[in-house]
Amino acid sequence: MSNDFIGSRDVARCAIELSLTESREEEQRLRRAFEQRGIAAAAADFGGDFLPGMMRIVERAVVAAKREHVIGESHLEEGGVAGAAREALNQITHKALGMSVGGKIGVARFGEHVAVAVFFSIGLGRLDEVCIGMGHRAI
Numbered sequence: 112m113s114n115d116f117i118g119s120r121d122v123a124r125c126a127i128e129l130s131l132t133e134s135r136e137e138e139q140r141l142r143r144a145f146e147q148r149g150i151a152a153a154a155a156d157f158g159g160d161f162l163p164g165m166m167r168i169v170e171r172a173v174v175a176a177k178r179e180h181v182i183g184e185s186h187l188e189e190g191g192v193a194g195a196a197r198e199a200l201n202q203i204t205h206k207a208l209g210m211s212v213g214g215k216i217g218v219a220r221f222g223e224h225v226a227v228a229v230f231f232s233i234g235l236g237r238l239d240e241v242c243i244g245m246g247h248r249a250i
Contacts, residue, residue, distance in 0.1 A: 119247050122150065122219045123226040127245065129154045129217030130230035142179075150221045153179035158213035161233070165200055168216060172196040172227050176218045182225070182250070191248040192218060195227040198246030206242050207233045223249045 125145050129152050132138040138154050145152045153175040157168050173192050175181075182188035196216070214231035226247045232239040 117148065117150065117221045117224075119224045119226070119249075122221050122224040123228070123245055123247055125150050125152060125219035126217040126226040126228035127230070127243065129219060130215045130228040130243070131217075132215065145219065148221075150219055151179065151181040152217070152219045153181045154218070155216045156214070157216060157229075157231075159211065161204075161207040161210055161212045164212070168200060168229065169193050169196045172216050172218055175216065176220075176225075179218075181218055181220045188225075188250050191225050191250040192227060195225055195246035195248045196229070198248075199227050199229045199244035200246075202244035202246075203229065203231065203233070203242040206240055207231065210234055220250075225250055 129141055142152045155171040155175040173189050176192045210233045212231040212233050217228040219226050229244045231242050233242055234240050
């Protein structure tokens, strides 16, 4: 795929793939592959109670994106990632409300497109529900 044709769907796909990684090694390998295509990416793990953890999840997405130079220090870029993270969480709130979640946040960016994906297990023990949420913003 040429960099000229990378759009919001491609960036969203990268964020989802990153959120699905099972290990740090797989995550790093995938980030290097994205980097070769000009796509910046970051990931962060999360676990805990969903409702009180929503702001921490958004913060982790922003901090990971800044740490890996997916975004700069601009409030527009931080707001873009935060907004996409909130959108991703809104998509799974009805399943996760009042439950414990654990999983990974994936952030990807190419040009003006930034996407945040959250992939979580929701629930207790072996009764987990599996959920994915996706948010996109243009910066």
